[in-house]
Amino acid sequence: MIKLAVVTGMILLVGLMTGCGVEQGDTKAGEKGQVEAVSSDKTEAITPHKGVNQEPVPLVVERVGEKEVNVEMTAQITDIEIAENHFYKAWTFNGQAPGPVVIVKEGDLINFTLKNTDPSIPHSMDFHAVHTAPSKNFADIMPDEQGTFRYTASKPGVFMYHCGTKPVLSHIANGMHGTIIVKPENGYPNDGGIDREFVILQNEWYKYNDLEDFASGEPSHVAFSTKSLDDNGRNTNGDTFTLKKEPLIANVGDRIRMYVNNVGPNEMSSFHVVGTIFDDVYIDGNPFNHMQGLQTVLLPASGGAIVEFTVKEAGDYPIVTHQFNHAEKGAVAILRVDGPDDK
Amino acid sequence: MIKLAVVTGMILLVGLMTGCGVEQGDTKAGEKGQVEAVSSDKTEAITPHKGVNQEPVPLVVERVGEKEVNVEMTAQITDIEIAENHFYKAWTFNGQAPGPVVIVKEGDLINFTLKNTDPSIPHSMDFHAVHTAPSKNFADIMPDEQGTFRYTASKPGVFMYHCGTKPVLSHIANGMHGTIIVKPENGYPNDGGIDREFVILQNEWYKYNDLEDFASGEPSHVAFSTKSLDDNGRNTNGDTFTLKKEPLIANVGDRIRMYVNNVGPNEMSSFHVVGTIFDDVYIDGNPFNHMQGLQTVLLPASGGAIVEFTVKEAGDYPIVTHQFNHAEKGAVAILRVDGPDDK
């Protein structure tokens, strides 16, 4: 009963904003974007999104002072290949799902601009990294509008961001999530000894834009993605195949740090790297929350962590959630370690 | 197969105790209580509970010595409005679900009396805050009887209490849960700087008194409630609407402490307050278990925590479990912060 009410509420919202109801129909991925159409893939986009596949707009991060940074992000509708030949007309930040990683420093004042290029519904930005009144600074931005908000990133860590427009579950589950890293002013204890850093996000996918399935169903896919920490790295989407086919690469002897974030919307992550033990773990990425020798770090929905470990032998190390139902549904990536064994 | 066996077992239990089986029928909420009857709401109470809606009996907590306290609670059957116009004939402590918060001090000897006014089935009390033999001191109290037990609250923290009568899952899921806070002898590090304190509980609701749904289903509603820390505060039930319509209130600049407890019966809570980061967190409310800068605290089923944070801007701050399927099902409360921004 409540579920029906909720679904109806959403239809009404869309109807009010667009003057039309929700229709079912095929959406061919790639009609105007970077991905190929796949006739067997059918999604049920809301009418104003049908045929829309917006080219990803780059994230803009621009430092304007010792303690101040401008960040500009774009809400857009873009097809994402979540499993091989299975496309999802995602609601995204910057045409990625999860969105690009945002990196600032502890104490930074963030001047954040959200451009909403979605033709039909409002979007917003809820950064877990900031202290601010949500009703004021996580406010909705209407279609084809933009808004700027100012707040400070006062705590270090690995934080989730997501669209906070109602129904929030739909906006997150349809793809509007990502990670903001706030670098601690005094660094992490092992900063000097780290050879290689990765960002790994976990998210779930459900039936297309189906709020009832989001609320009560099982995920159809659970996905990992990696995001670039600089301008030259890889940004992959939350899918079930890319990080298996094109592994993350390290060398024997590397001390590796992973910034991990479980962007949900619903499930925990039992994050584990096969063949290793995490020497050091910082829960939510705060240097104070130090644990050692963990086989698995448990991330709540929205939770983050830093995990550090060393690889001493060449070979493939699967990265998984040890909730193996979710690994089976896609949440496996490969860390490939090259070179002669480190004896 | 096992599920059928379990359900049958419960029917037998009830049958043995009351001389009659389980019937299905409409129970109008509010037939003699504080809530209005809603004809569209149908619950399937066991026969001896049909039409029963007992007026809430107040919790009694009476200090009788430096290190000794008498606590008296009442098991009773009372209609609870878990969603707007949706009533649940709850099995309760003191006519609330979750029950009222009990507050004692570390080291207190508790003389606990349970009065069972349920006309048909036994109930009991399992305090997570005490060391005692459950077979002796968490024993069943028969209908219309009472029993007194003595045990010591030897550890500080935020602990769950619940009925421990078999099938335990039915007694918890039907509403017999709550929180006991044991104040640490030497206090918490920030006691002096706290401006405002709240108790927030999370619980799930399922199909009415349906052990199979309790054991294998999805919650129909996930609810927050608040409980009063003194004689003058608010006690709300675990519902989906009250703390949205009538928010918790604070002022700009307040340092806020929340005593949080996830009373289940089944799910984790990824407890989060939008627009803030928890400065300090004490897992299960023990001062030793200190974490800092958490975006979200993960509570196991029955787990507690203290979270502390400061609000610097006026506005509404949603309190959620970031498992957004559960937020969608009701687990959202509002913290309203009044006053000019604190610059």
Next chain:
Amino acid sequence: MIKLAVVTGMILLVGLMTGCGVEQGDTKAGEKGQVEAVSSDKTEAITPHKGVNQEPVPLVVERVGEKEVNVEMTAQITDIEIAENHFYKAWTFNGQAPGPVVIVKEGDLINFTLKNTDPSIPHSMDFHAVHTAPSKNFADIMPDEQGTFRYTASKPGVFMYHCGTKPVLSHIANGMHGTIIVKPENGYPNDGGIDREFVILQNEWYKYNDLEDFASGEPSHVAFSTKSLDDNGRNTNGDTFTLKKEPLIANVGDRIRMYVNNVGPNEMSSFHVVGTIFDDVYIDGNPFNHMQGLQTVLLPASGGAIVEFTVKEAGDYPIVTHQFNHAEKGAVAILRVDGPDDK
């Protein structure tokens, strides 16, 4: 869609390896083993496993040096009574599910031999306690073959082990999991004061060998087992009844340590002992990860912990996961404390 693909993949794997597909049929438990046949129990073993019920082969652990130990384990197919009169033709290590506990010391070089006596499919061993390249040292061993691997247990703790052969979910869910304890070089803080130690594992059971149910279903049973820390103790399987009918035994006044491990495959555990609070908890069994005064410890899938507490009154103390849907499905054991109360 993805689920179908996965199931098909598994059928193909089995077909390729055995020359025959998967058939459905009755398997009578105990046809040649230690358990009694129960005609009402029907499992759907793959064809080469039908009628197979291999006698458990003992674990071999042999110290060969100050810092070196030989460990030999056997992959085998053995009927396990997971609920009363409900048998499961488990894929096992050493005819137990979970397998026997393996105990080594921090810093030990492990020479590990896996003998695969399964007539039809490969198996492997993934110890969470070691640093090594999985692609090399967690490799598949073919039927009727054996392989030896060398790696070091460099961190102390309570670690999961499991078969890592694809599909991993099937191998874990069918029973190939267990615990390896790595004793810390400098011990735990309370080693001198512990009177009694137990190993407690939690695992879930699903529909027989049904990868779709493993991936998207609810567990049919959730089970506890205990494993012997020396040559004379008890090894029980993951079932719903043994540790209720034949409790763990302690005496009044005992300080008790439990090595706890949640071997999954999918769920968290909210591990709790009724009537006690854990004085000390070490997450994943690492002495660094110390918590105090916990009512419940949350274990991720694969996660471990050491919990310590004292029992001061005679009586029965239920051990549960406080996710009570899972307790209802079997995850309850009894700790029976004998003797006059300790005043």
